[in-house]
Amino acid sequence: AGGEMTDNERELTPAEKWERATLANNFIFYKVMHNNPDICKKLIEILLERKIDHIVMKQEEELEIDYGKKGIRMDVYAAGEKEAYNLEMQASDTGELPERARYYSSVIDVDQLKSGAQYKDLKDNYIIFICVRDIFHKGLAKYSFENICHENPELMLNDRTYKYFFIAENYDKILNKEQKAFLKLIVSNSRMSDFTEKLSDYIKDAKHNIQWRRQFMDLEREKTYAYNQGLKEGKEEGIKQGIEQGVEKQAEESAVKFLNEKVSPEVIAKCVGLTLERVLELQKGIK
Numbered sequence: 056a057g058g059e060m061t062d063n064e065r066e067l068t069p070a071e072k073w074e075r076a077t078l079a080n081n082f083i084f085y086k087v088m089h090n091n092p093d094i095c096k097k098l099i100e101i102l103l104e105r106k107i108d109h110i111v112m113k114q115e116e117e118l119e120i121d122y123g124k125k126g127i128r129m130d131v132y133a134a135g136e137k138e139a140y141n142l143e144m145q146a147s148d149t150g151e152l153p154e155r156a157r158y159y160s161s162v163i164d165v166d167q168l169k170s171g172a173q174y175k176d177l178k179d180n181y182i183i184f185i186c187v188r189d190i191f192h193k194g195l196a197k198y199s200f201e202n203i204c205h206e207n208p209e210l211m212l213n214d215r216t217y218k219y220f221f222i223a224e225n226y227d228k229i230l231n232k233e234q235k236a237f238l239k240l241i242v243s244n245s246r247m248s249d250f251t252e253k254l255s256d257y258i259k260d261a262k263h264n265i266q267w268r269r270q271f272m273d274l275e276r277e278k279t280y281a282y283n284q285g286l287k288e289g290k291e292e293g294i295k296q297g298i299e300q301g302v303e304k305q306a307e308e309s310a311v312k313f314l315n316e317k318v319s320p321e322v323i324a325k326c327v328g329l330t331l332e333r334v335l336e337l338q339k340g341i342k
Contacts, residue, residue: 069275073268078258079187079223079241082271082322084144086264087257088131094257095133097250099140101233102183102221110135132163138179139163145186152190156182156218164216180216187241189222196222196229196238270318274326277309303329310334314341 067075076083088095092112100107110133131142141159145152160180167177191198198220202212226238236247237254246252261267306327313323320338324331 066279069272069279072275073262073271076262076271077241077244078254079144079146081144081146081325082267082274083258083261084185085131085319085322086261086267087254088142090261091257092133094254095131095142098237098254099133099142099181099183101231101237101250102185102219103181104231104234107135107138110140134178138181139167140181140183142183142185145184145190148186148188148190152184152186152220153218156184156220160216160218177215181219182217183219183221185221185223185238185241187223189225190220194225194228196225196227197234198222270313270316273316274309274313274318274323277305277312278326278328307333307337310337311341314338 078084078087088098089112092110095112096107096110099110113132113134131140133140133142141163149155159182163180164177168174189195200218202214202216204210204212221234221238223238223241226235226242229235229238233248233250236245236251239245239247240251240254244255246255306329309327310323310329310333313327314320314334314337320331320334323329324334
Protein backbone atom coordinates (compact mmCIF):
# COMPACT_ATOMS: atom_id res chain seq x y z
CA ALA A 56 0.00 0.00 0.00
CA GLY A 57 1.17 3.55 -0.68
CA GLY A 58 3.60 2.43 -3.40
CA GLU A 59 4.24 4.17 -6.73
CA MET A 60 1.73 3.80 -9.53
CA THR A 61 2.41 1.16 -12.15
CA ASP A 62 2.66 2.02 -15.86
CA ASN A 63 -0.89 0.77 -16.32
CA GLU A 64 -2.11 3.21 -13.67
CA ARG A 65 -0.47 6.38 -14.97
CA GLU A 66 -0.05 8.17 -18.27
CA LEU A 67 3.30 7.47 -19.89
CA THR A 68 5.49 10.47 -20.68
CA PRO A 69 6.21 11.28 -24.35
CA ALA A 70 9.76 10.01 -23.86
CA GLU A 71 8.48 6.72 -22.45
CA LYS A 72 6.02 6.37 -25.32
CA TRP A 73 8.83 6.91 -27.82
CA GLU A 74 11.06 4.33 -26.15
CA ARG A 75 8.25 1.77 -26.19
CA ALA A 76 6.93 2.59 -29.67
CA THR A 77 7.07 -0.30 -32.13
CA LEU A 78 6.17 -0.73 -35.77
CA ALA A 79 2.53 -0.87 -34.61
CA ASN A 80 2.83 2.84 -33.93
CA ASN A 81 1.54 4.75 -36.97
CA PHE A 82 4.32 7.36 -36.71
CA ILE A 83 7.10 4.73 -36.72
CA PHE A 84 5.47 2.76 -39.55
CA TYR A 85 5.11 5.89 -41.67
CA LYS A 86 8.73 6.96 -41.17
CA VAL A 87 10.22 3.51 -41.81
CA MET A 88 8.23 2.84 -44.98
CA HIS A 89 8.53 6.31 -46.50
CA ASN A 90 12.27 6.45 -46.03
CA ASN A 91 13.02 2.86 -47.09
CA PRO A 92 11.22 2.10 -50.39
CA ASP A 93 13.01 -1.24 -50.71
CA ILE A 94 11.51 -2.39 -47.41
CA CYS A 95 8.07 -1.09 -48.44
CA LYS A 96 8.28 -2.95 -51.76
CA LYS A 97 9.29 -6.18 -50.03
CA LEU A 98 6.47 -5.85 -47.51
CA ILE A 99 3.90 -5.40 -50.30
CA GLU A 100 5.30 -8.49 -52.03
CA ILE A 101 5.01 -10.51 -48.81
CA LEU A 102 1.46 -9.39 -48.06
CA LEU A 103 0.15 -9.82 -51.61
CA GLU A 104 2.24 -12.94 -52.34
CA ARG A 105 3.39 -11.65 -55.70
CA LYS A 106 6.47 -10.07 -57.22
CA ILE A 107 6.47 -6.37 -58.02
CA ASP A 108 8.69 -4.95 -60.73
CA HIS A 109 9.17 -1.62 -58.98
CA ILE A 110 7.33 1.02 -57.00
CA VAL A 111 7.61 4.77 -56.77
CA MET A 112 6.92 6.21 -53.34
CA LYS A 113 4.54 9.15 -53.46
CA GLN A 114 6.31 11.31 -50.93
CA GLU A 115 4.34 14.20 -49.44
CA GLU A 116 1.70 13.93 -52.16
CA GLU A 117 -1.78 15.09 -51.35
CA LEU A 118 -4.61 13.58 -53.36
CA GLU A 119 -7.60 15.83 -53.82
CA ILE A 120 -10.87 15.36 -55.67
CA ASP A 121 -11.12 18.28 -58.07
CA TYR A 122 -14.74 19.16 -57.41
CA GLY A 123 -14.18 20.48 -53.91
CA LYS A 124 -14.72 17.33 -51.89
CA LYS A 125 -12.59 15.94 -49.10
CA GLY A 126 -8.94 15.27 -49.97
CA ILE A 127 -6.59 12.80 -48.34
CA ARG A 128 -2.91 12.20 -47.82
CA MET A 129 -2.05 8.53 -47.87
CA ASP A 130 0.09 7.14 -45.06
CA VAL A 131 2.12 5.03 -47.47
CA TYR A 132 1.13 5.46 -51.11
CA ALA A 133 3.19 3.80 -53.82
CA ALA A 134 2.62 3.16 -57.50
CA GLY A 135 4.05 0.73 -60.03
CA GLU A 136 3.65 0.54 -63.76
CA LYS A 137 0.15 -0.97 -63.58
CA GLU A 138 -0.67 -0.94 -59.86
CA ALA A 139 -1.28 1.54 -57.05
CA TYR A 140 -0.83 0.60 -53.39
CA ASN A 141 -1.85 2.20 -50.12
CA LEU A 142 -0.63 0.76 -46.81
CA GLU A 143 -1.77 1.90 -43.41
CA MET A 144 -1.04 0.74 -39.87
CA GLN A 145 -3.98 0.66 -37.45
CA ALA A 146 -3.23 -0.01 -33.78
CA SER A 147 -6.89 0.40 -32.78
CA ASP A 148 -10.30 -0.11 -34.36
CA THR A 149 -11.59 3.32 -35.34
CA GLY A 150 -14.94 1.87 -36.42
CA GLU A 151 -14.75 3.15 -40.00
CA LEU A 152 -11.90 1.28 -41.68
CA PRO A 153 -14.08 -0.39 -44.35
CA GLU A 154 -15.50 2.99 -45.34
CA ARG A 155 -12.04 4.54 -45.33
CA ALA A 156 -10.76 1.75 -47.59
CA ARG A 157 -13.60 2.50 -50.00
CA TYR A 158 -12.78 6.20 -49.99
CA TYR A 159 -9.03 5.71 -50.44
CA SER A 160 -9.66 3.47 -53.43
CA SER A 161 -11.96 5.98 -55.09
CA VAL A 162 -9.63 8.94 -54.56
CA ILE A 163 -6.68 7.07 -56.06
CA ASP A 164 -8.81 6.40 -59.16
CA VAL A 165 -9.90 10.02 -59.41
CA ASP A 166 -6.28 11.13 -59.11
CA GLN A 167 -5.35 8.93 -62.07
CA LEU A 168 -8.27 10.18 -64.16
CA LYS A 169 -7.18 13.77 -63.48
CA SER A 170 -3.89 12.84 -65.14
CA GLY A 171 -5.72 11.96 -68.33
CA ALA A 172 -6.14 8.19 -67.98
CA GLN A 173 -9.07 6.39 -69.58
CA TYR A 174 -11.23 4.09 -67.45
CA LYS A 175 -9.63 0.98 -68.96
CA ASP A 176 -6.18 2.40 -68.18
CA LEU A 177 -6.81 2.72 -64.44
CA LYS A 178 -4.19 0.88 -62.41
CA ASP A 179 -4.98 -2.15 -60.29
CA ASN A 180 -5.87 -0.71 -56.91
CA TYR A 181 -4.67 -2.31 -53.65
CA ILE A 182 -5.73 -0.93 -50.27
CA ILE A 183 -3.91 -2.69 -47.41
CA PHE A 184 -4.69 -2.14 -43.73
CA ILE A 185 -2.43 -3.75 -41.13
CA CYS A 186 -4.51 -3.97 -37.96
CA VAL A 187 -3.42 -5.03 -34.50
CA ARG A 188 -6.94 -6.10 -33.47
CA ASP A 189 -9.48 -8.21 -35.35
CA ILE A 190 -11.95 -5.57 -36.52
CA PHE A 191 -14.23 -8.23 -38.05
CA HIS A 192 -14.16 -10.58 -35.02
CA LYS A 193 -14.10 -13.74 -37.15
CA GLY A 194 -10.73 -15.07 -35.98
CA LEU A 195 -8.90 -14.75 -39.30
CA ALA A 196 -5.43 -13.33 -39.82
CA LYS A 197 -6.23 -12.08 -43.31
CA TYR A 198 -9.45 -10.73 -44.80
CA SER A 199 -9.40 -10.01 -48.53
CA PHE A 200 -12.27 -8.42 -50.44
CA GLU A 201 -13.11 -8.23 -54.12
CA ASN A 202 -16.38 -7.40 -55.87
CA ILE A 203 -18.34 -10.48 -56.92
CA CYS A 204 -21.85 -11.24 -58.17
CA HIS A 205 -24.25 -12.28 -55.40
CA GLU A 206 -26.35 -14.36 -57.78
CA ASN A 207 -23.31 -16.17 -59.17
CA PRO A 208 -20.29 -16.03 -56.82
CA GLU A 209 -18.08 -17.44 -59.55
CA LEU A 210 -18.59 -14.25 -61.55
CA MET A 211 -16.10 -11.52 -60.67
CA LEU A 212 -16.73 -7.87 -61.50
CA ASN A 213 -13.05 -7.51 -62.46
CA ASP A 214 -12.93 -3.83 -61.60
CA ARG A 215 -9.37 -4.55 -60.36
CA THR A 216 -9.82 -3.03 -56.93
CA TYR A 217 -8.76 -5.09 -53.92
CA LYS A 218 -8.92 -4.52 -50.18
CA TYR A 219 -6.89 -6.42 -47.60
CA PHE A 220 -7.03 -6.38 -43.82
CA PHE A 221 -4.21 -8.21 -42.02
CA ILE A 222 -4.77 -8.92 -38.31
CA ALA A 223 -1.58 -9.04 -36.26
CA GLU A 224 -3.09 -10.57 -33.12
CA ASN A 225 -4.21 -13.59 -35.18
CA TYR A 226 -0.77 -14.19 -36.72
CA ASP A 227 -0.78 -17.86 -35.67
CA LYS A 228 -3.82 -18.48 -37.92
CA ILE A 229 -1.99 -17.66 -41.15
CA LEU A 230 -0.13 -20.31 -43.15
CA ASN A 231 2.31 -18.11 -45.08
CA LYS A 232 5.49 -18.10 -42.97
CA GLU A 233 6.70 -14.69 -44.09
CA GLN A 234 3.32 -13.09 -43.39
CA LYS A 235 3.22 -14.82 -40.01
CA ALA A 236 6.70 -13.52 -39.14
CA PHE A 237 5.73 -9.96 -40.06
CA LEU A 238 2.44 -10.02 -38.14
CA LYS A 239 4.15 -11.50 -35.09
CA LEU A 240 6.72 -8.69 -35.22
CA ILE A 241 3.85 -6.21 -34.88
CA VAL A 242 2.57 -7.69 -31.62
CA SER A 243 5.73 -9.08 -30.01
CA ASN A 244 8.83 -7.62 -31.72
CA SER A 245 9.92 -11.20 -32.44
CA ARG A 246 12.34 -11.69 -35.34
CA MET A 247 11.37 -14.87 -37.15
CA SER A 248 12.67 -14.25 -40.67
CA ASP A 249 15.41 -12.47 -42.59
CA PHE A 250 12.93 -9.77 -43.55
CA THR A 251 11.77 -9.07 -39.98
CA GLU A 252 15.41 -9.06 -38.90
CA LYS A 253 16.18 -6.39 -41.48
CA LEU A 254 12.98 -4.50 -40.71
CA SER A 255 13.83 -4.49 -37.01
CA ASP A 256 17.15 -2.83 -37.82
CA TYR A 257 15.33 -0.09 -39.73
CA ILE A 258 12.98 0.40 -36.77
CA LYS A 259 15.99 0.71 -34.46
CA ASP A 260 17.53 3.29 -36.78
CA ALA A 261 14.25 5.24 -36.77
CA LYS A 262 14.19 5.26 -32.97
CA HIS A 263 17.70 6.77 -32.99
CA ASN A 264 16.68 9.62 -35.31
CA ILE A 265 16.77 12.73 -33.11
CA GLN A 266 14.55 14.82 -35.41
CA TRP A 267 11.84 12.15 -35.57
CA ARG A 268 12.03 11.68 -31.82
CA ARG A 269 11.46 15.41 -31.33
CA GLN A 270 8.52 15.43 -33.75
CA PHE A 271 6.94 12.46 -32.00
CA MET A 272 7.38 13.89 -28.52
CA ASP A 273 6.08 17.31 -29.56
CA LEU A 274 2.99 15.69 -31.06
CA GLU A 275 2.41 13.68 -27.88
CA ARG A 276 2.82 16.76 -25.65
CA GLU A 277 0.41 18.78 -27.75
CA LYS A 278 -2.10 15.92 -27.74
CA THR A 279 -1.89 15.65 -23.95
CA TYR A 280 -2.14 19.43 -23.53
CA ALA A 281 -5.16 19.59 -25.81
CA TYR A 282 -6.83 16.82 -23.83
CA ASN A 283 -6.15 18.54 -20.51
CA GLN A 284 -7.43 21.83 -21.88
CA GLY A 285 -10.61 20.06 -22.85
CA LEU A 286 -11.04 18.77 -19.32
CA LYS A 287 -10.45 22.23 -17.92
CA GLU A 288 -13.01 23.79 -20.23
CA GLY A 289 -15.35 20.95 -19.43
CA LYS A 290 -15.44 21.89 -15.77
CA GLU A 291 -16.84 25.28 -16.72
CA GLU A 292 -19.07 24.51 -19.67
CA GLY A 293 -19.43 20.74 -19.62
CA ILE A 294 -17.06 18.10 -20.86
CA LYS A 295 -18.65 17.90 -24.29
CA GLN A 296 -18.54 21.64 -24.95
CA GLY A 297 -15.00 21.86 -23.61
CA ILE A 298 -13.82 19.14 -25.97
CA GLU A 299 -15.63 20.69 -28.93
CA GLN A 300 -14.31 24.22 -28.30
CA GLY A 301 -11.20 24.21 -26.10
CA VAL A 302 -9.59 21.07 -27.49
CA GLU A 303 -10.38 21.89 -31.10
CA LYS A 304 -8.87 25.37 -30.84
CA GLN A 305 -5.70 24.08 -29.21
CA ALA A 306 -5.56 21.14 -31.61
CA GLU A 307 -5.77 23.51 -34.58
CA GLU A 308 -2.92 25.61 -33.20
CA SER A 309 -0.88 22.44 -32.71
CA ALA A 310 -1.73 21.22 -36.21
CA VAL A 311 -0.49 24.48 -37.77
CA LYS A 312 2.74 24.18 -35.81
CA PHE A 313 3.43 20.69 -37.06
CA LEU A 314 2.37 21.45 -40.62
CA ASN A 315 5.13 24.05 -40.60
CA GLU A 316 7.46 21.26 -39.43
CA LYS A 317 6.45 19.25 -42.56
CA VAL A 318 4.82 16.48 -40.54
CA SER A 319 2.30 14.42 -42.56
CA PRO A 320 -1.31 15.70 -42.14
CA GLU A 321 -2.44 12.08 -41.74
CA VAL A 322 -0.14 11.65 -38.73
CA ILE A 323 -1.13 15.06 -37.31
CA ALA A 324 -4.86 14.31 -37.57
CA LYS A 325 -4.47 11.08 -35.62
CA CYS A 326 -2.26 12.62 -32.94
CA VAL A 327 -4.04 15.91 -32.21
CA GLY A 328 -7.59 14.65 -32.62
CA LEU A 329 -8.72 16.65 -35.66
CA THR A 330 -10.30 15.24 -38.79
CA LEU A 331 -7.97 14.89 -41.75
CA GLU A 332 -10.26 17.24 -43.69
CA ARG A 333 -9.76 19.99 -41.10
CA VAL A 334 -5.96 19.54 -41.08
CA LEU A 335 -5.89 19.85 -44.86
CA GLU A 336 -8.00 23.04 -44.62
CA LEU A 337 -5.44 24.45 -42.20
CA GLN A 338 -2.67 23.45 -44.59
CA LYS A 339 -4.31 25.38 -47.42
CA GLY A 340 -4.54 28.40 -45.13
CA ILE A 341 -0.79 28.26 -44.53
CA LYS A 342 -0.12 28.07 -48.25
